[in-house]
Amino acid sequence: MEMGKILLAMEEYTFTFLAMAVGFLVVVYLYEPYWKVRHVPGPVPLPLIGHLHLLAKHGPDVFPVLAKKHGPVFRFHVGRQPLIIVADAELCKEVGIKKFKSMPNRSLPSPIANSPIHLKGLFATRDSRWSAMRNIIVSVYQPSHLAGLIPAMDSCIRRAAAASLGDGEEVVFSDLALSLATDVIGQAAFGADFGLSGKPPAPPSVDGGAAAAEKSASSEFINMHIYSTTSLKMDMSGSLSTIAGTFLPFLQKPLRQVLLRLPGSADREITRVNGELRRMMDAIVATRATASPAPAPRPPHKSKDFLSVVLAARESDASTRELLSPDYLSALTYEHLLAGSATTAFTLSSLVYLVANHPEVEDKLLREIDAFGPHDDRVPTADDLQTKFPYLDQVVKESMRFFMVSPLVARETSEQVEIGGYALPKSTWVWMAPGVLAKDPVNFAEPEVFRPERFDPAGDEQRRRHPYAFIPFGIGPRVCIGQKFALQEIKLAVIHLYQRYVFRHSPTMESPLEFQFGIVLNFKHDVKLRVVKRRKDC
Numbered sequence: 001m002e003m004g005k006i007l008l009a010m011e012e013y014t015f016t017f018l019a020m021a022v023g024f025l026v027v028v029y030l031y032e033p034y035w036k037v038r039h040v041p042g043p044v045p046l047p048l049i050g051h052l053h054l055l056a057k058h059g060p061d062v063f064p065v066l067a068k069k070h071g072p073v074f075r076f077h078v079g080r081q082p083l084i085i086v087a088d089a090e091l092c093k094e095v096g097i098k099k100f101k102s103m104p105n106r107s108l109p110s111p112i113a114n115s116p117i118h119l120k121g122l123f124a125t126r127d128s129r130w131s132a133m134r135n136i137i138v139s140v141y142q143p144s145h146l147a148g149l150i151p152a153m154d155s156c157i158r159r160a161a162a163a164s165l166g167d168g169e170e171v172v173f174s175d176l177a178l179s180l181a182t183d184v185i186g187q188a189a190f191g192a193d194f195g196l197s198g199k200p201p202a203p204p205s206v207d208g209g210a211a212a213a214e215k216s217a218s219s220e221f222i223n224m225h226i227y228s229t230t231s232l233k234m235d236m237s238g239s240l241s242t243i244a245g246t247f248l249p250f251l252q253k254p255l256r257q258v259l260l261r262l263p264g265s266a267d268r269e270i271t272r273v274n275g276e277l278r279r280m281m282d283a284i285v286a287t288r289a290t291a292s293p294a295p296a297p298r299p300p301h302k303s304k305d306f307l308s309v310v311l312a313a314r315e316s317d318a319s320t321r322e323l324l325s326p327d328y329l330s331a332l333t334y335e336h337l338l339a340g341s342a343t344t345a346f347t348l349s350s351l352v353y354l355v356a357n358h359p360e361v362e363d364k365l366l367r368e369i370d371a372f373g374p375h376d377d378r379v380p381t382a383d384d385l386q387t388k389f390p391y392l393d394q395v396v397k398e399s400m401r402f403f404m405v406s407p408l409v410a411r412e413t414s415e416q417v418e419i420g421g422y423a424l425p426k427s428t429w430v431w432m433a434p435g436v437l438a439k440d441p442v443n444f445a446e447p448e449v450f451r452p453e454r455f456d457p458a459g460d461e462q463r464r465r466h467p468y469a470f471i472p473f474g475i476g477p478r479v480c481i482g483q484k485f486a487l488q489e490i491k492l493a494v495i496h497l498y499q500r501y502v503f504r505h506s507p508t509m510e511s512p513l514e515f516q517f518g519i520v521l522n523f524k525h526d527v528k529l530r531v532v533k534r535r536k537d538c
């Protein structure tokens with residue numbers, strides 16, 4: 001009897017001990033990343049969710065709020081993972097440029113870590129592989145090469161405007177901008193005409209039956225691409241395994257394996273779509289790779305597209321062929337479409353939305369555009385875009401400042417480094433906050449006012465501003481590779497549109513605009529505008 005009691009007590013003790021040990025390990029697991037950076041100021045994180053409740057409450061505005069309270073370097077916990085947010089122009093210069101060698105890579109949040117097709121693009125690759133790939137691609141985005149893309153960009157813009165903009169009509173401008181930007185990047189990345197923003201004016205660039213196959217594959221590809229882009233959520237509305245990965249990263253992979261077998265789960269659908277995308281990319285790449293080695297001469301205006309540059313590089317030597325294996329090639333191509341369309345479309349939509357609400361800006365912009373000459377006379381050259389549209393330049397910058405599509409820019413330390421007086425150990429996630437810089441009254445007086453003149457190079461505000469206070473394309477060697485491409489496209493589109501139309505807010509549009517936090521910022525609802533033709537005869 002006595003013996004039985006003793007055994008029972010021992011069992012209870014063992015159970016309690018085990019429960020305590022497991023509890024202790026869970027707490028250690030949850031707090032281990034926090035422990036390493038606990039000396040950096042920040043609000044108290046809640047168990048499991050960290051500071052996500054603050055993101056839910058304030059939206060992207062949470063970061064300026066926290067910077068005001070905790071200073072320019074602070075902690076923000078996405079679930080278990082602390083981010084060290086850097087919200088000061090000089091310190092961003094340190095992170096992005098001066099100490100680049102200690103932070104050359106991006107940390108990957110769970111939506112990307114969960115998505116094989118995103119992992120092999122330029123954005124997510126690391127160290128020497130990244131620099132080798134970037135060196136190959138960068139030639140596509142040199143100014144001389146970009147100048148050659150103007151006719152293709154212009155024809156997409158004309159077609160989109162002609163197909164969708166009728167006098168007095170309401171248009172979902174954010175959709176139009178996305179179709180347009182996707183068509184433009186399709187031309188530049190694949191040499192293919194998706195025809196999303198209107199009927200393709202000419203046959204696609206590859207001949208014969210392969211061309212038809214490529215085109216229909218491309219259209220399907222775009223629909224999936226949009227699904228795939230919008231499923232990359234940073235808040236808690238993503239797939240279940242992504243959410244689990246935010247709280248307990250070790251669970252993400254095994255849970256995903258289970259969810260993949262569950263019909264109707266978001267994980268299964270995302271994986272299906274990504275698999276399809278991957279197959280389509282492989283088909284497009286294969287078609288192009290096996291095309292005649294001596295392609296027909298291009299029309300004089302036709303510039304080489306991204307894929308042809310990358311394929312040619314792959315043929316140049318064995319090490320490049322190894323570097324750009326089929327996996328990497330399809331991921332890179334897909335990434336260009338992804339990175340180049342949502343961002344540019346968001347910026348174009350923001351600009352037109354803001355100008356519609358600021359008649360004094362619209363007047364000044366129209367005067368500059370009209371001074372260039374009557375529409376249809378000539379398409380601006382790259383040189384014209386540089387020199388003849390200084391006010392447009394200011395309007396683009398102010399729109400990007402006002403609604404910043406990429407308010408956070410990620411890095412990860414590869415060794416211990418000191419930022420703003422805080423020692424950050426290896427593997428710390430350091431995220432710069434261009435969105436906070438853009439709303440800082442020190443560099444932008446009355447930041448909530450839309451005033452393009454603040455970017456006038458002769459103005460006081462611009463001259464006094466820190467050179468890295470406005471970094472919508474990021475900073476340093478990992479700066480956006482498509483920056484000049486995007487600006488060229490946005491300026492061409494704005495000139496074309498305002499030569500012919502002005503826009504007014506539609507009464508059916510939700511106001512004020514709301515945003516959702518994906519891998520980039522997106523509109524929660526459509527940007528709906530009413531089209532007013534400037535001259536009824538055109």
Ligand code: HEM
Pocket residue numbers: 096122123124134185335336339340341343344347405406409410472473474475476477478479480481482483485486
């Ligand atoms: C308004 C349009 C755009 C904005 C605001 C934008 C913004 C950004 C930002 C903030 C980054 C991160 C930079 C950093 O880490 O320092 C980035 C990276 C990147 N962007 Fe863009 N982007 C735009 C358009 C484009 C276009 C048109 C393309 C391609 C044609 C593109 C391709 C890329 C790629 C490949 C990267 C990764 C670069 C690397 O890691 O080396 N982006 N972009």
